[in-house]
Amino acid sequence: MSESLIIGYGVMFDDQGRVMLLRRRSREALWPGQWWLPGDVTPLSEEPDDTVPRLFAQLMRQRVRAVYAHTVYGPEPASRRHTIHNAYLVTVKEALDGAPDDESNPFDAVEWWDASLALAELPEQQGELLATVIERLDSGWDFEASTSLEDLFAEDAPTPATPQPAPVSLTDRVAALTRIVARVAAGAALGRDLDLDADFQKALSLGWTRRELEQVGVIAAELGRNASLDCSQSNDHED
Numbered sequence: 001m002s003e004s005l006i007i008g009y010g011v012m013f014d015d016q017g018r019v020m021l022l023r024r025r026s027r028e029a030l031w032p033g034q035w036w037l038p039g040d041v042t043p044l045s046e047e048p049d050d051t052v053p054r055l056f057a058q059l060m061r062q063r064v065r066a067v068y069a070h071t072v073y074g075p076e077p078a079s080r081r082h083t084i085h086n087a088y089l090v091t092v093k094e095a096l097d098g099a100p101d102d103e104s105n106p107f108d109a110v111e112w113w114d115a116s117l118a119l120a121e122l123p124e125q126q127g128e129l130l131a132t133v134i135e136r137l138d139s140g141w142d143f144e145a146s147t148s149l150e151d152l153f154a155e156d157a158p159t160p161a162t163p164q165p166a167p168v169s170l171t172d173r174v175a176a177l178t179r180i181v182a183r184v185a186a187g188a189a190l191g192r193d194l195d196l197d198a199d200f201q202k203a204l205s206l207g208w209t210r211r212e213l214e215q216v217g218v219i220a221a222e223l224g225r226n227a228s229l230d231c232s233q234s235n236d237h238e239d
Contacts, residue, residue, distance in 0.1 A: 004081065004082040004083065004084060005041055005076055005081050005082070005083040005084065006041065006042040006048055006051075006083075006084045006086065007039055007040065007041050007042065007051075007083060007084070007085050007086070008039055008040065008042055008048055008049075008051030008052045008055075008066075008086045008087075008088060009036070009037040009038065009039035009052065009085065009086065009087050009088065009126060009129060010037060010038040010039065010052040010055065010056060010064070010066060010087075010088055010090035011037060011069060011087055011088065011089050011090060011129070011130060011133045012038065012064075012090040012091075012092075013115075014112050016112075017115060018112040018113055018114055018115065019037075019112070019113055019115050019118045019130065020037075020038060020110065020111075020112055020113075021035045021036060021037065021038075021110070021111055021112075021113050021118055021121070021122070022035070022036050022037075022038050022107035022109065022110050023035050023036070023107055023108055023109040023110075023111075024036055024106055024107055024108075025105075025106055025107065025108045028106050029078065030076060030078065031076075031077070031123060034123060035113075035118075035121050035122060036107070036122070036123070036126060037087070037122065037126050037129070037130065038052070038055060038056065038059075038060075038090075039051075039052070039055065039126075040052075040054075040055045040106070042086075048086055049066070049068065049088075051086075052064070052066040052088045052090060053065075053066050056090065056092075057096060058100065058104065058105075059100050059105055059107070060100065061095060061096040061097070061098060061099070061100055062092050062093075062094070062095055062096060063092075063093045063094045063095075063096055064090045064091060064092050064093060065090070065091050065093055066088035066089070066090050067088060067089045067090075067143045067144060068086070068087075068088055068143075069087040069088055069089045069129070069132070069133050069136070069143060070086075070087045070129055070132045070133065070136075071084060071085065071086050071087070072085050072125045072128050072129055072132075073085065073125075074124060074125040077123075083125070085125040085126065085129060087129035087130070087132070087133060089133060089137075089143050115130070115134060118130060119131055128211070131209075131211070132209050132211075135209060135210075172206055173203075173206045173207060173208065176199070176202050176203040176206050176208070177203060177208060177213075177216060179199055180196060180199050180200065180203060180213065180216065180217065180220070181216060181219075181220040182220075183196060183199060184196065184216075184217050184220035184221050184224065185220045185221065185223050185224035186224060187221075187224065188220070188221040188222075188223075188224030188225045189224040189225065200213055
């Protein structure tokens, strides 16, 4: 069985709100010829949080600060390998001396794109990452509260000095999502519309996006309806 891929992407905006995209060379095995967020596969010898800074140093000759933003999952289209896609919000700290490493450069063009056009152009998982980053920026999300994958998913993450909207506990995130699944399924099974506003707001405050919650809600409702149908059929057989 093939090992999973881990890919890190940098999300960088200019002062006009445009996002940087790079076009992959047509000879590349992964997503050839497609526009990408600046990103690269994380080798086994590298920590995921180091991939984006390494890429910008090699290809852009820039030292950047890359703050963890979001993760999504999805297959690599050619091999269908399970792939973990990690996004980082990038800001440039300083320019580096020397020329870019063109020999290892998997990209042949760089452009600044309007965010709405970039969302339509990017592969599905990258589009989801960019949409989440934009949504969180618009909501005032403090990305500095959790600066790495390890920080974000730590069970006992340090409490920030000031209140932060970012999640600090994986347990809390899972508990919030589990409550929504249970209540949506129960409501569907009973044929009732339960008031879930407070539950959704809690989940949003812990880092879940509206799109993720809506997708989970659809699945949970279907489970609830199926459970109700199974119960009804079982009662009919008993009668």
